[in-house]
Amino acid sequence: MAGIYLSKCEADFGRRDFHLGNRPLSEIAGRFGLTPADHEPAMPEQGDPDRRLFVVVSVPEEEAQGTAFQAGYYRAAITPHRAMRHCGIGLSEILGSTQDD
Numbered sequence: 001m002a003g004i005y006l007s008k009c010e011a012d013f014g015r016r017d018f019h020l021g022n023r024p025l026s027e028i029a030g031r032f033g034l035t036p037a038d039h040e041p042a043m044p045e046q047g048d049p050d051r052r053l054f055v056v057v058s059v060p061e062e063e064a065q066g067t068a069f070q071a072g073y074y075r076a077a078i079t080p081h082r083a084m085r086h087c088g089i090g091l092s093e094i095l096g097s098t099q100d101d
Helices: 025-032 080-087 091-095
Strands: 002-010 014-023 053-059 072-075
Touching: 002 025, 002 080, 014 025, 014 080, 025 053, 025 080, 053 080
Parallel strands: none
Antiparallel strands: 002 014, 002 053, 053 072
16 A cells, blocks of 8 residues: 655744555556656655645555556645545644654
8 A cells, every 4th residue: 555645844843744544556646646757765855845735655665566666755746635635634634643643
């Protein structure tokens, strides 16, 4: 299963990652806009300073086997609110989460 994370970057507080859930890579790759070319070996850093929220998908080795994807991280093209909706996570659940939950 691939892990889906909402990543929030702020200058004053650093980075916080909120676990939205786990889904099979085959279920989310197209819907989340993941491509093998987007592979990053480590958790991606904030790219666009105007985009403080973004979605990252973590793909473990066993999930990547038999696909064009590699184990690692992928910045998703899906908007954060659509990813949250897809995972069935509400804002209140995120606000109640602890760092690195």
